[in-house]
Amino acid sequence: MTAELLTAWIDQDRDRLAGFLADLVRAPSPYPDGNTSRAAAVVSRYLAEVGLEVSEVGSAVDHPNLVSSLSMGDGGQHIVLNGRLETYPAADGGKWNHDPFGGIIDKGDIYGRGASDMKAGTAALAIAYGYLSRLGKSLNGRLTFTAVSEVGTSGSAYLLEKGGVKGDCLLSAEPGEAPATIGFGEKGSLKLRFATRTMGCHGAYTHKSKSANKLAANLIRSLEEITKLKAAPSGNVLRLLEQYGAEFDRVAGPGASRSLGEYTVNIGFIQGGVKMNMLPAACDCDVDIGIPIGGSLADAMETAHKIAARIPEVDVSSIYSDEPNWSDPDYPLLRALKDSCGQVTGRSASVVTTSRPSAARHWRAAGVPSFSFGTTATNVGLADERTSIDEWVDVIKIQALSLYALLDRSSSHV
Amino acid sequence: MFEKDKEFLLDQVDRDRDLLVHFLSRFVRARSPNPPGDTREAAACVTDFLKERGLDFRIVSPHPEMPNVIASFDCGAPGRHLVLNGHMDVFPLPRLDGWAHDPWGGEVSEGKVWGAGSCDMKQGTTSILFAYAYLHAMRERLKGKLTLTAVSDEETFGPWGARYLMEHCPEIHGDCCFNAEPGAPTTVRIGEKAPLWITFTVRAADAASGRAGEKESAVKIASRLIGDLERIAELDVQLPPRVAEAIETGSEEIDRVHLRGAAEIMGKFTLNIGMFEGGSRADMPAETCRFEADIRLPFGMTKQPVFDLIGNILKDYPTASMEVVMDDATPDWSDPDHEIVRYVQRNAKAVAGRDVLPIPSLAGTDARLWRYVGIPAYSYGTTATNVAMPNEHVDIEEWISVVKTHLLTIYDYLSAD
Numbered sequence: 080m081t082a083e084l085l086t087a088w089i090d091q092d093r094d095r096l097a098g099f100l101a102d103l104v105r106a107p108s109p110y111p112d113g114n115t116s117r118a119a120a121v122v123s124r125y126l127a128e129v130g131l132e133v134s135e136v137g138s139a140v141d142h143p144n145l146v147s148s149l150s151m152g153d154g155g156q157h158i159v160l161n162g163r164l165e166t167y168p169a170a171d172g173g174k175w176n177h178d179p180f181g182g183i184i185d186k187g188d189i190y191g192r193g194a195s196d197m198k199a200g201t202a203a204l205a206i207a208y209g210y211l212s213r214l215g216k217s218l219n220g221r222l223t224f225t226a227v228s229e230v231g232t233s234g235s236a237y238l239l240e241k242g243g244v245k246g247d248c249l250l251s252a253e254p255g256e257a258p259a260t261i262g263f264g265e266k267g268s269l270k271l272r273f274a275t276r277t278m279g280c281h282g283a284y285t286h287k288s289k290s291a292n293k294l295a296a297n298l299i300r301s302l303e304e305i306t307k308l309k310a311a312p313s314g315n316v317l318r319l320l321e322q323y324g325a326e327f328d329r330v331a332g333p334g335a336s337r338s339l340g341e342y343t344v345n346i347g348f349i350q351g352g353v354k355m356n357m358l359p360a361a362c363d364c365d366v367d368i369g370i371p372i373g374g375s376l377a378d379a380m381e382t383a384h385k386i387a388a389r390i391p392e393v394d395v396s397s398i399y400s401d402e403p404n405w406s407d408p409d410y411p412l413l414r415a416l417k418d419s420c421g422q423v424t425g426r427s428a429s430v431v432t433t434s435r436p437s438a439a440r441h442w443r444a445a446g447v448p449s450f451s452f453g454t455t456a457t458n459v460g461l462a463d464e465r466t467s468i469d470e471w472v473d474v475i476k477i478q479a480l481s482l483y484a485l486l487d488r489s490s491s492h493v
Numbered sequence: 494m495f496e497k498d499k500e501f502l503l504d505q506v507d508r509d510r511d512l513l514v515h516f517l518s519r520f521v522r523a524r525s526p527n528p529p530g531d532t533r534e535a536a537a538c539v540t541d542f543l544k545e546r547g548l549d550f551r552i553v554s555p556h557p558e559m560p561n562v563i564a565s566f567d568c569g570a571p572g573r574h575l576v577l578n579g580h581m582d583v584f585p586l587p588r589l590d591g592w593a594h595d596p597w598g599g600e601v602s603e604g605k606v607w608g609a610g611s612c613d614m615k616q617g618t619t620s621i622l623f624a625y626a627y628l629h630a631m632r633e634r635l636k637g638k639l640t641l642t643a644v645s646d647e648e649t650f651g652p653w654g655a656r657y658l659m660e661h662c663p664e665i666h667g668d669c670c671f672n673a674e675p676g677a678p679t680t681v682r683i684g685e686k687a688p689l690w691i692t693f694t695v696r697a698a699d700a701a702s703g704r705a706g707e708k709e710s711a712v713k714i715a716s717r718l719i720g721d722l723e724r725i726a727e728l729d730v731q732l733p734p735r736v737a738e739a740i741e742t743g744s745e746e747i748d749r750v751h752l753r754g755a756a757e758i759m760g761k762f763t764l765n766i767g768m769f770e771g772g773s774r775a776d777m778p779a780e781t782c783r784f785e786a787d788i789r790l791p792f793g794m795t796k797q798p799v800f801d802l803i804g805n806i807l808k809d810y811p812t813a814s815m816e817v818v819m820d821d822a823t824p825d826w827s828d829p830d831h832e833i834v835r836y837v838q839r840n841a842k843a844v845a846g847r848d849v850l851p852i853p854s855l856a857g858t859d860a861r862l863w864r865y866v867g868i869p870a871y872s873y874g875t876t877a878t879n880v881a882m883p884n885e886h887v888d889i890e891e892w893i894s895v896v897k898t899h900l901l902t903i904y905d906y907l908s909a910d
Contacts, residue, residue: 168773279882290765348772348774355690
């Protein structure tokens with residue numbers, strides 16, 4: 080009965096909820112070169128409207144973390160909901176069909192920077208949290224909503240270390256690579272800067288100096304060798320990857336599951352040379368290597384350095400690194416999400432890794448099983464980023480039902 | 494009489510040595526990197542010099558920040574018209590590190606003048622400016638006409654300098670062009686390879702994985718394309734016999750002056766990737782990537798084989814497109830037996846004991862524009878030291894000998910029957 084009540088409330092409030100998401104998109108929070116204060120204010124206002132207190136916890140100026148907590152009684156689990164406030168920068172301004180900060184809804188989709196990654200998810204968690212609070216008496220345990228600014232170490236890492244927010248498990252709402260995917264782990268990431276330095280000279284004297292740009296192009300071609308590295312997942316994770324691999328292929332297209340277990344190389348940025356007819360003395364290139372579950376940073380690092388070492392003019396430095404991480408695929412929250420997904424959409428959810436690093440890694444590192452369930456990532460970081468309102472409303476329902484299943488006093492979940 | 498005149502001219506250079514160095518140092522401090530190409534301060538150095546000596550000039554400035562200075566005088570008797578050419582803009586800094594001297598300081602030390610443009614080619618423009626003034630003073634004893642052109646917008650082969658003047662001011666065409674670009678004082682350059690400039694733009698493509706929405710970085714695709722474009726350097730070349738002979742004869746000297754390999758690439762297509770840029774951060778696939786190709790056509794060759802090859806290569810790159818920035822240059826050359834070559838050889842020998850060979854050049858100069866309209870054009874100058882590199886400089890001792898060689902060569906041309 081309660082489950083039906085939750086979904087009825089959500090359907091009934093649909094327009095108001097979409098209005099909240101639109102307001103959140105209209106509060107720009109690009110990172111870098113922006114702040115999350117306005118976006119935080121929109122979330123705080125929504126929670127205040129549904130009668131929930133929220134406090135700001137944090138250390139970074141203009142990048143607050145929001146925390147709101149409900150204690151429903153002794154026993155039961157403490158579930159932390161983890162949303163994020165900052166977004167990618169709104170590049171490619173001219174290519175947008177809709178104002179990236181307009182919060183415009185067109186043909187059932189909401190457009191804007193962050194509409195998919197992950198203002199939709201953050202809003203969904205706030206909304207689910209709000210409805211769960213209405214059921215206070217029939218629940219036990221504790222529910223904590225967070226909306227953080229992941230800027231340096233002042234976001235989730237700060238909450239875990241200094242903010243007193245930890246919990247027994249974590250639900251995030253990062254957008255997934257296909258509909259109805261539950262993220263249980265993340266590929267690791269190794270971001271490297273390759274700096275190529277040569278003497279440089281006049282562009283007509285190609286015999287005189289090596290070209291920083293040509294060497295960089297050569298290096299980039301060789302970096303593909305990293306994708307040939309083999310990952311070696313073990314135990315129940317290997318079983319899970321095999322089991323859901325087929326499902327993921329079915330949902331996201333043939334070959335999609337390979338992304339779960341493969342090293343990937345993205346060349347994100349290059350800048351070399353000064354002028355057409357000068358032979359370039361400097362070229363900088365930033366690369367992001369995705370490391371699959373069962374792979375390792377060390378392997379990626381070693382191979383990248385080995386490739387770079389073939390070109391003496393190239394210097395490698397590490398910008399960022401993160402090991403792949405994952406949570407127990409048999410954890411109750413994951414089961415609850417699968418069940419609720421079937422209940423709401425009639426389709427079964429796939430359990431996948433995500434390729435973009437998220438805050439969940441901090442919680443996993445602290446021993447907190449963490450899972451993510453969100454809408455489909457659409458044009459994340461690109462022009463016309465968007466989210467289907469229908470899918471988003473389903474995600475809210477699935478989140479709310481899953482939380483209810485875990486916190487229900489009469490539930491058998493522990 | 495000629496020998497006396499020449500002695501008098503050489504004495505003037507020796508007397509004015511400090512003045513020349515001082516002028517060049519100030520000229521370097523009048524920074525004029527191109528891009529952006531603003532030469533107003535540098536041009537003021539030239540016009541102040543002319544004004545102080547009561548020499549007439551006019552400014553042709555089709556672009557408000559890129560003036561061209563033209564000065565001209567008629568000699569006492571009719572004769573041929575010689576045009577002197579130098580530019581006032583310089584390359585931008587290739588990199589900020591690596592400079593032991595302020596790149597815009599015009600520092601004079603260790604017998605050198607240091608700074609961006611000190612060699613390419615503020616020293617050359619200074620040399621012909623002084624020569625112009627010295628010869629003006631004895632114009633009644635000379636024949637024909639001398640014109641000085643100190644221009645802007647050379648380093649990008651842009652439209653606002655010599656290109657504009659050649660089109661709109663036919664009075665500066667003359668019968669022969671003498672250009673003072675650096676190279677080596679042991680070579681007089683009779684022609685140059687031709688730049689062909691193309692910009693490539695690459696968009697991200699659907700990834701080979703076939704995953705919905707997954708893109709392959711435009712930078713990755715561009716890196717493969719650059720690898721394929723390197724085949725341009727392997728295109729077949731048939732050099733004209735006269736040029737092949739000049740390269741053959743001068744090959745040792747060419748390699749000595751421009752480092753080993755220079756003579757070989759004189760006869761080849763070359764490819765420089767000047768700029769290469771795309772994307773914004775490591776973890777976002779670069780949506781677009783842009784790079785610039787500076788291709789140099791060797792003598793006797795046209796752009797056609799390059800375009801044919803690129804056309805074939807681009808068939809494998811559906812998300813790549815190209816935009817031709819400049820394709821109207823041709824690898825022209827002037828007669829290596831021209832009298833100017835003989836005068837340079839004679840005077841370099843007399844002034845500094847140098848043997849001078851006529852050779853073609855790798856780098857482009859504005860001299861090509863005179864060749865395009867059928868006027869013989871020659872470049873002679875100091876050693877090109879660290880051009881477009883940190884610690885660009887000119888050696889004062891060598892420079893003074895080149896100033897003298899310039900001066901006597903112009904004198905010879907305006908004295909000949």
